[in-house]
Amino acid sequence: MEGTPIATPEGERVDAAASSEADIHLEGVTKRFGDAVAVDDLTLSIERGAFYALLGPSGCGKTTTLRMIGGFEDPSEGVVYLGGQAVTDLPPYKRDVNTVFQSYALFPHLNVERNVAFGLERKKIGKDEVARRVAETLDMVQLGALAKRRPGQLSGGQAQRVALARALVNRPRALLLDEPLGALDLRLRKQLQLELKRIQQEVGITFVHVTHDQEEAMSMADTIAVMNKGKIEQAGSAEELYERPHTAFVANFLGVSNLVDGKVLERGIEMATVETDDGTVRVPCARMSEAAGDAVRIGVRPEKIELVPAEQGVPDGRNALRGRVSIASFLGVSIQYVVIAPGGEELTVIAPNRDGGQPSSLGVGHEVLLTWDPQHTFVVARDA
Amino acid sequence: MLRLSLRTRRTLLPYLFLGPGLLWLIVFYAIPLINQGGVSLMTGNPEQGYTLQWHFATYTNALSDYGTQFGRSVLFAGSATVLDLVIAFPLAYFIAYKAGRWKNFMLLLVVLPFFTSYVLRTVAWQLILNDNGWVVHRFQDVGLISANGRLLASTKAVVAGITYNFLPFMVLPLYVSLEKIDRRLIEAATDLYASRATAFRKVTLPLALPGIFAGSLLTFIPACGDFINAALLGTPKQYMIGNVIQSKFLNILDYPTAAALSFILMTAILIGILIYARLLGTRNLTEAAV
Ligand SMILES: Nc1ncnc2c1ncn2[C@@H]1O[C@H](COP(=O)(O)OP(=O)(O)OP(=O)(O)O)[C@@H](O)[C@H]1O
Ligand SMILES: [Mg+2]
Numbered sequence: 001m002e003g004t005p006i007a008t009p010e011g012e013r014v015d016a017a018a019s020s021e022a023d024i025h026l027e028g029v030t031k032r033f034g035d036a037v038a039v040d041d042l043t044l045s046i047e048r049g050a051f052y053a054l055l056g057p058s059g060c061g062k063t064t065t066l067r068m069i070g071g072f073e074d075p076s077e078g079v080v081y082l083g084g085q086a087v088t089d090l091p092p093y094k095r096d097v098n099t100v101f102q103s104y105a106l107f108p109h110l111n112v113e114r115n116v117a118f119g120l121e122r123k124k125i126g127k128d129e130v131a132r133r134v135a136e137t138l139d140m141v142q143l144g145a146l147a148k149r150r151p152g153q154l155s156g157g158q159a160q161r162v163a164l165a166r167a168l169v170n171r172p173r174a175l176l177l178d179e180p181l182g183a184l185d186l187r188l189r190k191q192l193q194l195e196l197k198r199i200q201q202e203v204g205i206t207f208v209h210v211t212h213d214q215e216e217a218m219s220m221a222d223t224i225a226v227m228n229k230g231k232i233e234q235a236g237s238a239e240e241l242y243e244r245p246h247t248a249f250v251a252n253f254l255g256v257s258n259l260v261d262g263k264v265l266e267r268g269i270e271m272a273t274v275e276t277d278d279g280t281v282r283v284p285c286a287r288m289s290e291a292a293g294d295a296v297r298i299g300v301r302p303e304k305i306e307l308v309p310a311e312q313g314v315p316d317g318r319n320a321l322r323g324r325v326s327i328a329s330f331l332g333v334s335i336q337y338v339v340i341a342p343g344g345e346e347l348t349v350i351a352p353n354r355d356g357g358q359p360s361s362l363g364v365g366h367e368v369l370l371t372w373d374p375q376h377t378f379v380v381a382r383d384a
Numbered sequence: 385m386l387r388l389s390l391r392t393r394r395t396l397l398p399y400l401f402l403g404p405g406l407l408w409l410i411v412f413y414a415i416p417l418i419n420q421g422g423v424s425l426m427t428g429n430p431e432q433g434y435t436l437q438w439h440f441a442t443y444t445n446a447l448s449d450y451g452t453q454f455g456r457s458v459l460f461a462g463s464a465t466v467l468d469l470v471i472a473f474p475l476a477y478f479i480a481y482k483a484g485r486w487k488n489f490m491l492l493l494v495v496l497p498f499f500t501s502y503v504l505r506t507v508a509w510q511l512i513l514n515d516n517g518w519v520v521h522r523f524q525d526v527g528l529i530s531a532n533g534r535l536l537a538s539t540k541a542v543v544a545g546i547t548y549n550f551l552p553f554m555v556l557p558l559y560v561s562l563e564k565i566d567r568r569l570i571e572a573a574t575d576l577y578a579s580r581a582t583a584f585r586k587v588t589l590p591l592a593l594p595g596i597f598a599g600s601l602l603t604f605i606p607a608c609g610d611f612i613n614a615a616l617l618g619t620p621k622q623y624m625i626g627n628v629i630q631s632k633f634l635n636i637l638d639y640p641t642a643a644a645l646s647f648i649l650m651t652a653i654l655i656g657i658l659i660y661a662r663l664l665g666t667r668n669l670t671e672a673a674v
Contacts, residue, residue: 072571092574105572109590119576
């Protein structure tokens with residue numbers, strides 16, 4: 001059974017329009033381990049050639065999701081499609097995807113070259129062709145010089161690149177990467193993030209990248225899916241997730257967010273009005289998440305807020321909240337304030353350091369006003 | 385107090401650890417070995433004693449007189465080793481990967497026979513294979529042996545005895561080397577288009593080589609020199625070189641021939657190991673484990 005991976009003949013076409021172009025599609029996939037639900041009725045579509053990041057806290061089901069795509073784990077329910085074919089019942093070796101394991105899982109008894117050649121040797125490809133493609137791929141990850149080394153003689157970063165080359169050389173439909181940079185130090189991580197992104201653009205293969213590092217996901221992925229408790233809370237570009245989070249979880253997971261409880265008073269054509277403990281704020285309707293009912297939380301990112309002394313008054317057309325400064329830290333590039341709102345919420349403000357120091361009128365204990373453009377407000381549902 | 389620099393102490397320390405073992409080896413192995421080397425070149429008789437004459441002919445005589453027993457030793461020990469490997473591999477594989485919480489219990493069962501003496505265990509086999517025993521009758525019923533055929537006092541019995549007695553020496557190293565294999569490597573292999581069978585052949589087996597090597601040596605070497613099984617379960621027609629050496633040393637008191645036979649056996653085994661290691665690939669043996 002060593003041949004080119006084949007899809008099931010009985011594999012049905014996916015009918016939904018969106019998923020017909022999808023490279024990887026999960027439909028209502030659930031995975032239970034005993035009583036525990038690791039992945040909960042998950043549906044996702046990944047386009048061909050996308051760099052897709054699965055982002056979420058530890059234990060939210062990222063690895064399990066990836067393992068179901070790779071074929072190492074059988075879904076308890078639901079269907080996995082690769083290129084429109086149902087592959088749920090196919091073993092890993094018949095699926096046209098390759099995995100870069102978190103632990104690299106390089107074969108210790110084979111040298112770098114033989115490790116990389118392993119997948120091709122299982123297919124019916126001539127020896128010369130295998131050698132050529134292995135050399136080519138090793139060059140791409142800049143490891144040509146280490147071809148004869150054994151995995152035990154490689155540094156962490158080198159081993160990671162061998163693992164990448166071993167998967168890439170097969171030119172699979174998609175590459176599944178499970179925290180491939182997790183074990184590396186910060187500098188190497190940054191360097192390899194750029195390298196991964198470059199390689200992905202070069203080969204044009206779909207990458208599914210699991211990480212719990214939001215910065216990594218934001219800097220690399222076209223689409224980020226934020227997972228929580230086995231579900232995808234929201235998927236979209238880094239910008240969408242940051243500027244228009246749909247849930248409090250997403251707002252908090254990507255960057256710092258300031259959330260204040262409120263109640264929707266009125267939904268206009270363009271703008272809605274939300275009442276907080278401290279007057280009303282206006283929100284563009286387009287930025288209210290559909291799920292949000294009347295009990296909501298309004299949010300605004302710290303760098304969007306302007307902090308002024310309370311006696312200055314609110315400029316026309318801006319949203320405002322009152323508060324008292326509780327912490328002011330000088331960070332050089334910026335000054336970071338923590339302000340306590342009337343409702344007791346701690347709000348973070350990041351003010352650029354334009355005046356060469358911290359204005360005394362905004363020192364600790366001062367009453368201040370936080371003002372921002374209504375366009376920057378977002379609204380999420382208030383969790384029970 | 386002798387004051388040494390840190391560096392000197394660092395270089396000396398390993399030898400200090402080696403010391404006790406080395407001393408033991410010198411006193412109980414190297415010195416007797418040299419001594420027996422001398423004995424093998426002596427001539428004389430039990431009554432008048434033996435004197436060193438550098439009589440190398442003892443070696444050639446021993447070889448030509450007892451070639452059959454040498455051949456038998458290698459054949460019996462080799463068969464038992466192969467049988468042990470065939471029995472032990474699936475067993476070790478099962479214990480390492482499938483036994484779950486029964487793992488330690490199963491390992492205990494494997495070493496349990498060691499709680500009884502070697503000779504006693506072999507005597508027990510005498511009872512099992514007894515002409516009037518249940519086993520012989522069942523074998524006769526299904527026609528594996530003729531109606532008045534026996535199991536005891538045959539080559540089969542001797543090889544079976546050796547196989548049984550040395551099985552744990554094969555199972556344990558195999559278990560250790562299989563257990564050590566990272567299961568994620570098998571996943572990686574199947575991810576790279578290898579079927580389960582190919583993954584076994586290309587990953588599990590090569591990584592288990594050190595265990596196969598160690599287990600084979602631990603079985604084959606002592607089995608080659610064994611005399612208990614042939615003595616208790618066989619007849620003089622099944623006698624191995626161990627039986628000859630034992631009787632020369634303890635019964636006939638022909639010390640030079642006994643010593644020469646021992647040396648020939650030792651040399652033959654050493655050469656055998658070198659060939660075996662070369663066949664399996666020394667590089668694999670030393671580095672697969674890394
Ligand atoms: N083989 C298993 N048996 C039982 N429970 C499991 C198994 N694998 C995973 N789980 C559980 O499923 C949940 C999701 O696990 P998963 O490994 O997918 O998390 P993750 O998002 O990858 O986390 P991390 O970021 O820590 O790697 C966890 O609660 C985990 O304990
Ligand atoms: Mg994980």
